[in-house]
Amino acid sequence: MANVHFIAIGGSVMHQLAIALKHKGYRITGSDDEIFEPSRTNLRLAGILPDSLGWDPSRVTADLDAVILGMHARADNPELLRAQELKLPIYSFPEYIYQESRNKTRVAIGGSHGKTTITAMVMHVLQQCQMQFDYLVGARLEGFAQSVNVTNAPLIVCEADEYPASVIEKRPKFHFLHPQIAVLSGIAWDHINVFPTFENYLEQFAIFIRTMEPGGRLIYNETDDTLRQLVEKEGQHLVLEPYGMPEHVIRNGITRVRFGNASTDLLVFGGHNLLNIHAALLVCRALGVGDIDFLAAIASFKGAAKRLELVTKNEETAIYRDFAHAPSKVKATIQALKDQYPERKLIGVLELHTYSSLNAGFMKEYAGALDPANEAAVFYSGHALEIKRMPYLEPAVIREGFGRKDLQVFTSRADLEKWLDGRSYSHTNLLLMSSGDYEGLDLAGLKKYLPVQKPQS
Structure with a gap:
């Protein structure tokens, strides 16, 4: 049984990972200087809410198999300093997700916009098709008890964020996932406090593409000229699969989408969501889901929380x-x-x-x-x-x-x-x-x- 300690366990995604690993049978401890709802109740119900708030280096012991460092922990955090002193394995959230999924098929869904929705669409379809999979997504989704799940499933679907991994690991989170199947939905400069120029931001996506294993599958939005040019330059070692706006009609406020001979009405709408659906279809196709099954499932997709x-x-x-x-x-x-x-x-x-x-x-x-x-x-x-x-x-x-x-x-x-x-x-x-x-x-x-x-x- 692995012993894992979380520094800053109260984060919205961190506490979900802690709970998932507890369910997997790991021994979990954690700490934080503040824990808000719903993290507090979720951790308490799982039996891993810290006894007291604040940092205590005595919680970090030599028998730990891993220390997972949350986003808001500072470089001078006393528990982090103790872990470094003991030379324990210290992981950011995405680094640890990779450790847990080395033997799985990894799907990473990135891009400046749409990644939460595409991830949610893929998850919804796989669940409707009764496939076993792990996941990591940045929103509350109907039909899923949590936003992170790590089990012994053969597949993991990850929303792949370009924000830095932790205070000691400044590289973007999505650089650590090394997917066999990836989606890039588009590139539009964001996070200027971290990436001060557009060129600096663009380079993070170039690194992501370059570090995919040869023969991996990259599904990308060809309607985004910046992204298309980057993929053509950096992705020649990959199987490239472009997507664009699918055939569709809008009647009386209802959108109907068609792929080949199959079509369905949708509960979601908008050009961006039609592009998202096309990306999700190509991911699911690569995972063995037929187009008819995909459309039957996507017809009941209501969207991620706070997305239209x-x-x-x-x-x-x-x-x-x-x-x-x-x-x-x-x-x-x-x-x-x-x-x-x-x-x-x-x-x-x-x-x-x-x-x-x-x-x-x-x-x-x-x-x-x-x-x-x-x-x-x-x-x-x-x-x-x-x-x-x-x-x-x-x-x-x-x-x-x-x-x-x-x-x-x-x-x-x-x-x-x-x-x-x-x-x-x-x-x-x-x-x-x-x-x-x-x-x-x-x-x-x-x-x-x-x-x-x-x-x-």
């Missing part, structure tokens, strides 16, 4: 929320709603919440992002700037970056709510995009905006 998630609707109005925050994601999400409901007015609201999106120098990357909306607003919280120790962001800089003079800019939730209260929602869709929560905006309460339906005479 329906908050409420009636016959003439719908309100959606979406995790979109990076420019490419905002453009894809807002265009999806415009294409799906071309006859409806669209009100778009974006919260700037990440380091990149709150940076004045990055604002020009959002040029045109909110153009498809009939009315548009941007919100950001002064508190978010304080936490990130960033300077005040001028509304004029935001309007100039987005290239929209009529753009409303709000820095208080009350002002945003007042503006929303003043809109007309007849034959309208409202789209709220953010990786935050608009300083606690009551999403359930937005149903008050649905126009009262007149009874049929």
Whole structure:
């Protein structure tokens, strides 16, 4: 039985891995300086919630087989220093996932956008087809009790993130997975606090491609010129499988997709999701799932949490929320709603919440992002700037970056709510995009905006 200690066990994905390994029969210990819900309850129910908060080097002993280091642990963490002193094997999260899956078929799904959704689609289809697999995904998915599972299954499906692995391992997480099957969905510069130039960001994807084993399968979005050129340059040692927009029609707000002679109606929509479905189809095909079985399964896929998630609707109005925050994601999400409901007015609201999106120098990357909306607003919280120790962001800089003079800019939730209260929602869709929560905006309460339906005479 392996003995594994987690430094910063309370992280949203870290605690899920700890629980998965406990279920596998490993002896698990952990520590953290703060543990929030739902991590606290999940760890307590699994019997591995630390007895007390804080760091204690005496928890790190010579009999440990592995120490797993969480993202928010600092380089001077006393438990980390003790582990280094004892020369114990220290792994970042993705490094350890690789250790647990060396003898499995590894599928890694990366790219600047869409990776969570493609991973979720593949997982949904494999589950519907009753295949055994492990997984790692960055969102809550219907039908899956947790976001990480590590068992003795012969296959693992991983969302492959380009963010650094840990405080002592600055390389991107996806460099450690070494997949036999990979997806790259597109490349759009993000995480400017880590990758200060586009060239630096692009190089991380080049390394990912170069370090795949010869003969591996790379499924990539050929509609992204930057990605296509990179794959053609770096991926000649691989089996290359491009994908693009599949054949589809939209009728009465329902999208129907076709591959060959088979077609099905979908619960999700948007050009980005059609591309995502094509990528997922090619992954599942490589894993032995037939196209007919794939389409039968994907027809019931509702989407990952906070990805074009329906908050409420009636016959003439719908309100959606979406995790979109990076420019490419905002453009894809807002265009999806415009294409799906071309006859409806669209009100778009974006919260700037990440380091990149709150940076004045990055604002020009959002040029045109909110153009498809009939009315548009941007919100950001002064508190978010304080936490990130960033300077005040001028509304004029935001309007100039987005290239929209009529753009409303709000820095208080009350002002945003007042503006929303003043809109007309007849034959309208409202789209709220953010990786935050608009300083606690009551999403359930937005149903008050649905126009009262007149009874049929």
